[in-house]
Amino acid sequence: MTHRRWGTLAALAALVLLGACATQPAPIVIRGPPVDYGPPGDARNPPQGPFQPNAFLRLCAGMGVSNAPPADTERWIIDYKPVIVVGRVVMATAPADNVCLGSGFGLRNGRPHEGIDLVNQPPGPIYSAAPGRVIEARWSSGYGNQVLIDHGHGVFTRYAHLDIIAPEIQPGSEIGFGNTLGQMGATGNAEGPHLHFEILTGDYDNPRASKGLTPQNPFAFPAYDFVGY
Numbered sequence: 001m002t003h004r005r006w007g008t009l010a011a012l013a014a015l016v017l018l019g020a021c022a023t024q025p026a027p028i029v030i031r032g033p034p035v036d037y038g039p040p041g042d043a044r045n046p047p048q049g050p051f052q053p054n055a056f057l058r059l060c061a062g063m064g065v066s067n068a069p070p071a072d073t074e075r076w077i078i079d080y081k082p083v084i085v086v087g088r089v090v091m092a093t094a095p096a097d098n099v100c101l102g103s104g105f106g107l108r109n110g111r112p113h114e115g116i117d118l119v120n121q122p123p124g125p126i127y128s129a130a131p132g133r134v135i136e137a138r139w140s141s142g143y144g145n146q147v148l149i150d151h152g153h154g155v156f157t158r159y160a161h162l163d164i165i166a167p168e169i170q171p172g173s174e175i176g177f178g179n180t181l182g183q184m185g186a187t188g189n190a191e192g193p194h195l196h197f198e199i200l201t202g203d204y205d206n207p208r209a210s211k212g213l214t215p216q217n218p219f220a221f222p223a224y225d226f227v228g229y
C-alpha cells in the first residue's frame with residue numbers, strides 16, 4: 001500500500017516539522033505546489049534505491065575545507081544530521097556512500113559556493129536525496145553533467161560534476177529515495193572528482209529556471225527524527 005505509506009510519511013514529516021518549529025524559527029519560507037504525480041491510483045511513492053545514508057560525516061583530510069561546520073579533533077562533524085526536513089520534504093544531507101566533506105556552503109574565495117562538496121575514493125554512485133521528479137538531466141555550464149530533481153513544495157536538489165548520468169534518469173522520471181542517479185566525476189568546473197550537491201527552494205518557472213532558485217545551506221535544516229512521535 002504505497003499510497004498509505006506515503007500518507008504516513010507525510011503525516012510524520014508534518015509532526016516533526018511542527019515540533020521543529022516549536023523549538024527554533026523556520027530557516028526559510030518555502031512556497032510551491034507539491035509534485036503532481038498524476039491521477040489518483042498512480043504510484044505516489046516510487047520504489048526506493050539501494051542508498052543508506054551514513055550516520056556521520058567527516059571533513060576531508062589534507063585540504064582546507066571552506067565554511068566547514070564545527071568538527072571534533074578527528075574531523076567528525078559535531079551534531080551532524082544525516083536526514084533533514086526541508087520545508088515539507090524529508091531528505092538525506094549527503095546523498096552518496098562513505099564521503100567526506102570537501103567544501104561547505106557559503107563564500108569561497110570571494111564567490112558564493114551554493115552547495116556542499118562531497119568526496120570519496122574511488123568515486124562512487126550518487127543517489128537521489130528524496131523522492132521526486134527529475135526535471136533536468138544534462139550538461140550545464142560549470143556544473144558539467146548535472147541532475148535536478150523537483151521534490152514538490154518548492155524544494156529542489158542538484159547533483160553536479162557527474163562522470164555519467166544513469167541512462168534511466170531522464171526529465172520526467174519519477175524516482176524514489178536513494179535511486180542511483182549516476183557516478184561521481186569531475187565534469188564542468190571541478191578540480192577533481194566530487195559531488196557538488198545543492199538544496200534549492202523557490203519556483204522553477206522563472207526566467208532563469210534552476211539558476212533563479214535560492215540555494216540553501218544543507219547544514220541549516222532541522223533533523224528528521226522520531227523523538228516524541
Ligand SMILES: [Zn+2]
Nearest residue numbers: 115116117196
Ligand atoms: Zn561545489
